[in-house]
Amino acid sequence: MKDLLTDEAGELTIPVVASRAGVHATTVYRRWGSIGELLADVATSRFTGDIVVPDTGTLRGDLERYASDLAKDLCDPDTLALVRATIGIGGEQGAAACRGERQQQLEAILEREQARGHEPPALERTTDAVLAPLYYRAVFTNEPLTSAWAHGLVSHLLPTATATATAAATATTAESRP
Amino acid sequence: MKDLLTDEAGELTIPVVASRAGVHATTVYRRWGSIGELLADVATSRFTGDIVVPDTGTLRGDLERYASDLAKDLCDPDTLALVRATIGIGGEQGAAACRGERQQQLEAILEREQARGHEPPALERTTDAVLAPLYYRAVFTNEPLTSAWAHGLVSHLLPTATATATAAATATTAESRP
Numbered sequence: 001m002k003d004l005l006t007d008e009a010g011e012l013t014i015p016v017v018a019s020r021a022g023v024h025a026t027t028v029y030r031r032w033g034s035i036g037e038l039l040a041d042v043a044t045s046r047f048t049g050d051i052v053v054p055d056t057g058t059l060r061g062d063l064e065r066y067a068s069d070l071a072k073d074l075c076d077p078d079t080l081a082l083v084r085a086t087i088g089i090g091g092e093q094g095a096a097a098c099r100g101e102r103q104q105q106l107e108a109i110l111e112r113e114q115a116r117g118h119e120p121p122a123l124e125r126t127t128d129a130v131l132a133p134l135y136y137r138a139v140f141t142n143e144p145l146t147s148a149w150a151h152g153l154v155s156h157l158l159p160t161a162t163a164t165a166t167a168a169a170t171a172t173t174a175e176s177r178p
Numbered sequence: 179m180k181d182l183l184t185d186e187a188g189e190l191t192i193p194v195v196a197s198r199a200g201v202h203a204t205t206v207y208r209r210w211g212s213i214g215e216l217l218a219d220v221a222t223s224r225f226t227g228d229i230v231v232p233d234t235g236t237l238r239g240d241l242e243r244y245a246s247d248l249a250k251d252l253c254d255p256d257t258l259a260l261v262r263a264t265i266g267i268g269g270e271q272g273a274a275a276c277r278g279e280r281q282q283q284l285e286a287i288l289e290r291e292q293a294r295g296h297e298p299p300a301l302e303r304t305t306d307a308v309l310a311p312l313y314y315r316a317v318f319t320n321e322p323l324t325s326a327w328a329h330g331l332v333s334h335l336l337p338t339a340t341a342t343a344t345a346a347a348t349a350t351t352a353e354s355r356p
Contacts, residue, residue, distance in 0.1 A: 087262050088267050129311075135318060141273070
């Protein structure tokens, strides 16, 4: 997208979009007003409803699937170009459009874990530990978004069964002391 | 910056920059070629060398100071507008410029901890746990970057002394079993 939709100075403008679409620039301006609003609309339709919330039966499985899917999506050069352009030109509105439903999807995964009778980590903590590194790595670095790395984010968020059991046992021991 | 340096359509272009600077647009084009290169240069000078690597005597203290300083910096509307605009128009080069020396500063903090004779977390892990959430929250959300939240990122990365001691004790107990 970055290469197709910019002028000779590398800028994405409404006249460039209009020219590619074969319509007059005023037609585009009438509908969107600015390139920022246009991009925010594109991003909203792109990032809303495209990731199905996985139900693998466990929180760890759900989060691993979610992280891998998002990693794969953000690896796509068109997606990345759209995210970057929207952030740059769309301001607050664009930023919200880029987040799309990712946050709601994460919330749905955590709520399902609660419905299973378990206590999941808080949404803020999960966002910081899983969602944030995926976006940061995609948008700000050239590091690859591998599945192994994405799964590692989930491992750091969720203590292993052994660690949890040990902590519980230690807590019980501590409590039973005089 | 966002409000000062955009045209009526909300776009940041070289003619707008030239007009604000009181020079002819060709003068700006001759030096930078595109708005992306210009922004990347601005971001590089803005994000390089502006945060002194703190030395508080402990890794936890250093990271807390680093996270609070970065949070405060990213809260600044001008800084945020520059980061967003540079990401949007500057592509890979702009993204690298926005990261600036943050990564090297983090590396220096971890190396100093090693010099103190301790084993710090890996740079990748520290980036995911501390740097990424700060940038994600600033660029993609409207959530406030409070000091308490920034310190919380460090707490999640570094186990508390108690937890470490407990884990060590548990490991010792396990080892001493037949």
